[in-house]
Amino acid sequence: MKSSRWTAKLLLETKSKLFERYGPQECPLRHESPFQLLVAVILSAQCTDKKVNTVTPILFERYPDFASLAEADSVVVEKDLRPLGLFRAKTASVIGSAREIASRFQGEVPKTLEELVSLPGVGRKTANVILGNAFGKPGFPVDTHVIRLLNRIGVVDTKTPEKIEKVVNENLPPEHWTDFSHLLITHGRQCCKASKPDCANCDLRCAARNTNC
């Protein structure tokens, strides 16, 4: 069994190597407010950020805040969201969240994980993205890249997002969480791809010391 000290060291080393390689990270979903980020993250489920960025400018022009989105006609919104897939569920989530925020949170995106996950279509991953990127509060979003990489690197041996989030929360200082998640996602997209990791061009060199690759 790996010690907590070993895990903490590996996490920090991994973060600093990825930072050396990719530098500071930004949320790739275009947004200018917590409202826009919340909507964009809900829309990004099983869809690329690039595609979401093509749809949100039109959507935000039509619905500039939660009050207008809460009143939106779902048939019209579904039409706008159709290119993203899962458009009916996504429409229900963004309009449902807008209504909840308008009625329960005075039109402001809530700032705690517990309140965020009480909104329709918002799970821990989305909530952590909002906390870290909209409010500068510690949050470690776990997506498919994060799951794959932390298993390959040998930090965890589980595919359960909540367990992975807990390991990182317990072993990496909070100020690193948001950046670390961005860096893992960038590395997963550019180098440590699902089907064919480019280990020859990766400084993490984890392929040699574990069998999860």
Ligand code: SF4
């Ligand atoms: S060494 Fe290979 S498996 Fe490990 S993180 Fe790098 S690309 Fe991925």
